[in-house]
Amino acid sequence: MNKTILVAYFVAITSLNLVAAEPSAFGAGNLDSSSPYGLTSSEKAVxxxxxxxxxxxxxxxxxxxxxxxxxxxxxxxxxxxxxxxxxxxxxxxxxxxxxxxxxxxxxxxxxxxxxxxxxxxxxxxxxxxxxxxxxxxxxxxxxxxxxxxxxxxxxxxxxxxxxxxxxxxKSKKTDLDSMENAEIEKKAKAFFSKKYYTKAIEYYSHLILKNYKPATSHFMIGQMKFKRKNYADAISFYKKSAALYSKASYMPELMLNTAISMHKTGDKKNAKAFFNGVISKYPKSSQAKSSKKYIK
Structure with missing residues (x-):
């Protein structure tokens, strides 16, 4: 009985640490910072x-x-x-x-x-x-x-x-304005599969402007920033995606890639918190195994 209580206490403390760490870790994109990082294109424009x-x-x-x-x-x-x-x-x-x-x-x-x-x-x-x-x-x-x-x-x-x-x-009209959102998403996925990231980012950015599946679109752009090793921008898009829909099926991968991005940018403390969060929330996932390797 005492062992069960001890385990439950450990899980609760780990979850609280993760929740406390996430806002700090997702500090990227703070325009009031003296040295802001991880800004989206709109944040950069602002x-x-x-x-x-x-x-x-x-x-x-x-x-x-x-x-x-x-x-x-x-x-x-x-x-x-x-x-x-x-x-x-x-x-x-x-x-x-x-x-x-x-x-x-x-x-x-x-x-x-x-x-x-x-x-x-x-x-x-x-x-x-x-x-x-x-x-x-x-x-x-x-x-x-x-x-x-x-x-x-x-x-x-x-x-x-x-x-x-x-x-x-004033927003400039493009050829995408004449297309249906579902068609744009289909083409964006095709571009992503072929690694045509520039076009894919353009299409997913348009979907964000149209507020069509914005959480997924932010995640996909984050994935392409991650693959291009633009880790600060990747963190920014992952942050927005998680804020829009924290129960998405891609959350294990989002959290793992966020942790790796933080690790790559030198934010080791928050990276470790996210690695532990993946292990705690998704213990049976492949991302949890990868997180354990990073921690070791």
Missing amino acids: LQNKKNLKKIAVKSNNQANQVESLRERIDGLQSIVESLSRKSQKNKTELASLQLKNTEELKNSDEYEKRLGEVTQQNSLLIKEIKELVDNITNNYVTKKEFNKLVYSVNKFKDLVSKELKGST
Whole structure:
């Protein structure tokens, strides 16, 4: 009786270890990882789009900052010009006032000449300031044409990004769209049997898009990735297949090949957990015998 309890306890612990190990082992395909691996084609596309969007966002922000900086500088220039204009107008008003005032206010001609000289000197200084401002504009500020060209460039860039994002979401029609799913599956199996893996992957990928037997299609693509020794991708497709249908007849082979793929990629700890899982769940299968050889 105690021996029976001990065996049951051992099986339960082994199963729990396998369940605990599977999520960690099937960590392939994690897009938030600093070094993601085992990505499917769609996951790779998502990751690449994230990288492209990040680059675009940085470039767009830089250009936006340049435009904003130019606007601030132009606003500052406008304030300076307005200030100089007010000074000039004030001097004109004072000069006109001096000329119109009668001798009752300015009886002394020397005082008149003095005041007139002061105004003339102020105007000379104002002309000098305007000259320096013009030189500063020539050296440091962009022309209106250049500014408009920059704005046009930014807007054109945004339009291109928008079109690119819209274009990436559109699915391209192929000859497979006119075929029945069952016919596509039949041809995919034929390609697989002849080891025409490129065509087989194309057909099974189409079935996945159509959501036709997705668990089997993911498994078959995983098998071809495995045969091509692309073990990281194989793990990713096996993971998705197991998540879609964990009771499939091919599960012993899926788990064995997953364990081998992990072993090949250096993940020895999780590989051992999967080998033990095959032995525990399918003790009489040929995959269990192979797993024992790997463990030894």
